[in-house]
Amino acid sequence: MDLTGSRCVRLSDAATMPVLGFGTYAPADVPKSKAREATQVAIDVGFRHIDAAYVYQNEEEVGEAMRVKMADGTVRREDLFYTTKLWCTFLQPELVQTCLRRSLKKLRLDYVDLFLIHLPFALKPGEDLLPTDASGKVILEPVDLCQTWEALESCKDAGLTRSIGVSNFNRRQLEMILSKPGLKYKPVCNQVECHPYLNQQKLLDFCKARDIVLVAYSALGSHREPKWVAQDSPCLLEEPVLTAIAKNHGRSPAQVALRYQLQRGVVVLAKSFSEKRIKENFQVFDFELTPEDMKAIDSLNRNFRYFRMDPAMDHPNYPFADEY
Secondary structure, X not given: OOOOOOOEEEOOOOOEEEOEEEEOOOOOXXXXXXXHHHXXXXXXXXXXXXXXXXXXXXXXXXXXXXXXXXXXXXXXXXHOEEXXXXXXXXXXXXHHHHHHHHHHHHHOOOOEEEEEEOOOOEEOOOOOOOOEOOXXXXXXXOOOHHHHHHHHHHHHHOXXXXXXXXXXXXXXXXXXXXXXXXXXXXXXXXXXXXXXXXXXXXXXXXXXXXXXXXXEEOEOEOOOOOOOOOOOOOOHHHOHHHHHHHHHHOOOHHHHHHHHHHHOOOEEEEOOXXXXXXXXXXXXXXXXXXXXXXXXXXXOOOOOOOOOOHHHOOOOXXXXXXXX
């Protein structure tokens, strides 16, 4: 992976993706305007890879930020790599393009650079992002992932997205797509939770062998959100091994966690709505972790997930029951 030149990785479809991306997800209690402000700061700092999703419900604001920076001459559309994701209520093949077109309308863009299946399980179609029954249980739906994938291929053929990929897929689900009869385009990437407590080494090795880029989300850990993340989850950035390595390099634990992924050949997403931290998170190209540093961080792996997605554990496509 090129960390000194273009700072991009070449995807299997010949497109290029910046190896460091800016994540735009925010909890519901954060004003949507913060996404606009933070995205503008990120672009000014140097981020050119913007990661978002339909379910984040802030694509209007993120799109506005991109247009402002294009209008003032900071970037051109072709300088930006924008990712959005197909939410679980749109996995039925006939709904796939509907979801993407809704995102494009909010963004006021003609195309996105990357369109991902957000999760491999389906929820009941409708306007509710997390549909529940009378007892409050999430309503799961059966889905044929191969048919969903064919609908993504059609989106690419229609010019609505330049590349297509998946997110939160395990090895078995990736193999299902790769071995699909009549496969036209294979996934260019698999975006998964990945950090020193969950380094995904086996999945990374599998993806590398098949020319699929692994993209890391929650690379800096995660806030304790009641809906998704357990309140007793450990704080990654307070991990003593990371803080000691950071001190040795005169860096922050967050910079070390990001650099760790880059040196492993992983594209990494950094999420923050703080101007100071956004600037800090981009400063990961001018130092290098030693082999001893990398080994020490590798040793932190405990296969711990911040996002277990417990409401979907009963779905046959629940991705985290397998080893990797």
